[in-house]
Amino acid sequence: MIDFALERERVEGKSPRESIHEACLLRFRPILMTTMAALLGALPLMLGSGTGSELRQPLGISIVGGLLVSQLLTLFTTPVVYLAVDRVGVRLMRRRAAT
DSSP: OHHHHHHHHHHHHHOOOHHHHHHHHHHHHHHHHHHHHHHHHHHHHHOOOOOTTHHHHHHHHHHHHHHHHHHHHHHHHHHHHHHHHHHHHHHHHHHHOOO
């Protein structure tokens, strides 16, 4: 997402907000598909029953929970952090130009 946004800023001259918004829209599906593939692969561990399942279920629950949390963090915090870092960079450039 960040690489795509930086490329849009440099090549097309878009603002950071526009570029990260476009990056989020275009990268949402691949990120979601990758996460869903891993999550669906871990569902048999989480939902399985049978011999030894009591040892595998916690692993499946951990994998599914971790994937869900990381998906939310990726989709929501990455744009926020990108814009915050850009604001700090702009302030530093202004400060350097003033001195």
